[in-house]
Amino acid sequence: SQTIHQWPATLVQPVGSPLSLECTVEGTSNPNLYWYRQAAGRGLQLLFYSVGIGQISSEVPQNLSASRPQDRQFILSSKKLLLSDSGFYLCAWSVSSGGLWANVLTFGAGSRLTVL
Amino acid sequence: AQRVTQPEKLLSVFKGAPVELKCNYSYSGSPELFWYVQYSRQRLQLLLRHISRESIKGFTADLNKGETSFHLKKPFAQEEDSAMYYCALRTGFQKLVFGTGTRLLVSP
Numbered sequence: 406s407q408t409i410h411q412w413p414a415t416l417v418q419p420v421g422s423p424l425s426l427e428c429t430v431e432g433t434s435n436p437n438l439y440w441y442r443q444a445a446g447r448g449l450q451l452l453f454y455s456v457g458i459g460q461i462s463s464e465v466p467q468n469l470s471a472s473r474p475q476d477r478q479f480i481l482s483s484k485k486l487l488l489s490d491s492g493f494y495l496c497a498w499s500v501s502s503g504g505l506w507a508n509v510l511t512f513g514a515g516s517r518l519t520v521l
Numbered sequence: 522a523q524r525v526t527q528p529e530k531l532l533s534v535f536k537g538a539p540v541e542l543k544c545n546y547s548y549s550g551s552p553e554l555f556w557y558v559q560y561s562r563q564r565l566q567l568l569l570r571h572i573s574r575e576s577i578k579g580f581t582a583d584l585n586k587g588e589t590s591f592h593l594k595k596p597f598a599q600e601e602d603s604a605m606y607y608c609a610l611r612t613g614f615q616k617l618v619f620g621t622g623t624r625l626l627v628s629p
Contacts, residue, residue: 448621
């Protein structure tokens with residue numbers, strides 16, 4: 406069966422420090438991968454999505470970047486964190502082909518980032 | 522603009538009462554809509570989607586293109602329905618836009 410892992414689960418970082426959040430999917434090939442940020446009162450905001458290795462689409466201008474070095478690995482990064490980067494980050498995947506499960510997202514457990 | 526609106530941040534009902542969580546969307550194409558749910562200490566997960574026309578845990582949702590709505594309904598709420606509910610709209614190839622969510626609180 407397919408599983409999705411995210412880590413770290415919790416992270417406290419000073420302003421100006423770098424960030425790396427990692428997400429991996431098991432049990433499937435060539436998934437679509439997503440990074441969302443969940444904020445109270447603002448719902449889930451799509452940050453990045455990827456349909457293949459090295460293919461990254463950014464949805465909003467920001468201080469963050471994403472990379473997909475391997476088929477089932479998705480990394481969210483920043484060179485210098487801002488206070489406004491604090492939040493709850495969710496990784497998700499979906500099948501890349503059509504059919505019954507197209508557009509259905511499976512989410513990871515999330516990573517809570519606090520920037521001080 | 523492609524947008525999902527969930528006007529209620531919090532909906533509080535008593536056990537056994539009917540529930541309707543509102544969702545309105547704005548989309549120029551043919552909409553594909555979903556409801557996701559997040560129970561306490563659990564991951565966000567799919568509840569149902571309009572193309573399946575299914576009832577999950579007693580919940581149903583009908584797509585009304587005239588009113589651009591996809592409200593989630595349940596005739597008799599249960600305490601275990603207490604959770605955060607998100608409405609989502611597919612806006613492009615495999616991209617979903619989510620609403621701001623409604624917290625449902627079912628009291629005994």
